[in-house]
Structures are given as C-alpha cells and as structure tokens.
Amino acid sequence: MAIMIKSPAEIEKMRHSGRLLRQVHEYIAPMVVAGATTMDLERAAQSKIDELGALAAFKGYHGYPAALCTSINEEVVHGMPNDKRVLKQGDILSIDCGLIVDGFYSDAAVTYAVGTPTPAISKLLDVTRASLYAAIEEAQVGGRLFDISAAVQDLCEAQGFGVVKEFVGHGIGRNMHEDPQVPNFGTRGKGPRLKAGMVLAIEPMINAGKPEVRVLPDGWTAVTVDGSYSAHFEHTVAITNSGPQILTI
C-alpha cells in the first residue's frame, strides 16, 4: 500500500484530533500517583474523551478493551487497565491513547515516573524522550524514512539501552495504522523518501536492558524478556515544507 499524502486541510483536522488527545493526557497526568489504579486512569480518560465529543481509538480495536494502554515497569506496550493494579512509588507507567475526531486519528504516549525516580529511571525516561525528539527532527521533506529510525537507535543504543524491534511506529490518518511502518532501528539514508503531507506516529519503545520482548498469555501485554523496565513516548507528526509539525501537542 502506498503512503498516503494528507492535504493541508486534512492535517488541520488531524491537528484538532491531536490537540484534544493532548487534553486527555493532561487531564489524567496529575492522577499518576501512588495509590491510584490503572482503571482509575482509564475511567478518567474515558470521561474526558466523552466530554470532548471524541471517540477512543483503541477501544474495540482487534478486541482491545480500553481507551488507554497502561504499561507498568517491565511492560513495554499494550498493558490493560486493571482495577487491581495499584501504582506505587518507584514504578514507571506508560500511558498510550488514541482518538478519532471527525474521522481522523491521533496517537500519543507518555511515560511517567510514580513519585521520585531513581537516577537509572530518570535516564531511561530522558533518553527515550530525547530519542523521540531526535527522530521528529529527522522527519523532513526530502529525507528518508530510516533517518527517523536511525536517530532513535543511535541515541538509545549509545546509552546501552535495548531498542524494541517487534513493535513499530506507523503512518496515521483516517486509519490508526497506515503505511509506512516506522521502525525504531534502521540505516540512515535508506527507506522511502519523505514527502510533504505524510503523517507518522513515531514511537520509540526502549528497554533499560536487552531488546527482546514477549507477549503475556492475555494476548496483549508485551513485556521485556529480561524483566528490565521499558519506556515509551509517542507523537503524531506531520511532515511539511516548513519542517516537522507535532500534531499531538
């Protein structure tokens, strides 16, 4: 399938979707505290999504049961909200959410430390976040897709972290997942040429230890094989003639 090009008007609709998604993230961020459950966050997010008149993009997607993915510690992605899972000091929590607004998807994830992080956790979060912004900087007209991928890989592997290979970013628009896949590893100067109007969900998933992951018997939750903590940051980004534009801001 070809990589779809969005018109400026379509990008504005995606920006609107992304802005509402940011409001959802901002609404629940202060609730990421010791003692809260991931189901508390899910309920709050769903009520905010309803209030905004948006649709939760993940809910019902291949049978996924919730608006949020809430992935704690060694969980990499696709952790499911659970009313028995109580957050505690020292945990890290990735919150991933997507919306559909006026037919257009937006997708964004943030990883938070619960309480005061150790230096090792701060480093994992800081490096993973920095790799997302380094990748976004590579989303330039005339560049190549794997310039984005290499930016993540180079930065994170230089710090000794493991880059997850099994899950990747993606094109996004009238569907949550469009071409191209956006891996977090690759060779600079390779891959499809980047063009104005492409919109990508760029989402480094980075393990403090080895890169290998496996999926739990619940069929969704991906965890690190070595038990190391994993971080995940994601933005929906439009490639334009005036440079990359983060739509989920």
Ligand code: MF3
């Ligand atoms: N950000 C994730 C993705 O790009 C979210 C999908 S979770 C699912 O695939 F539950 F919807 F599958």
Ligand code: CO
């Ligand atoms: Co995504």
